[in-house]
Amino acid sequence: MSNPRYPEEFKIEAVKQVTERGLPVAEVAARLGMSTHSLYAWVKRYSKPQELRAKEDDQHAELRRLRAELKRVTEERDILKRPPAYFAKECG
Numbered sequence: 001m002s003n004p005r006y007p008e009e010f011k012i013e014a015v016k017q018v019t020e021r022g023l024p025v026a027e028v029a030a031r032l033g034m035s036t037h038s039l040y041a042w043v044k045r046y047s048k049p050q051e052l053r054a055k056e057d058d059q060h061a062e063l064r065r066l067r068a069e070l071k072r073v074t075e076e077r078d079i080l081k082r083p084p085a086y087f088a089k090e091c092g
Contacts, residue, residue: 015046
């Protein structure tokens with residue numbers, strides 16, 4: 001079963017039902033056909049101001065990029081640390 005992708009406007013409206021109207025998270029999630037866990041995560045994310053959310057998104061994107069680069073560089077280093085096969089044959 002795949003996880004459906006919801007547009008950002010849908011997420012913001014769902015959060016407004018919880019925060020502004022005071023409806024319970026479980027009720028809103030059941031009515032929208034989604035998990036309460038997802039709605040709680042949306043409430044946590046979309047309750048923050050837009051500027052703060054944008055800054056956090058940029059930081060997360062930078063962190064993902066740096067982790068990918070670190071993985072690539074670590075793999076390259078590990079490859080270079082291995083002795084080449086032709087040197088092993090000459091020495092033996």
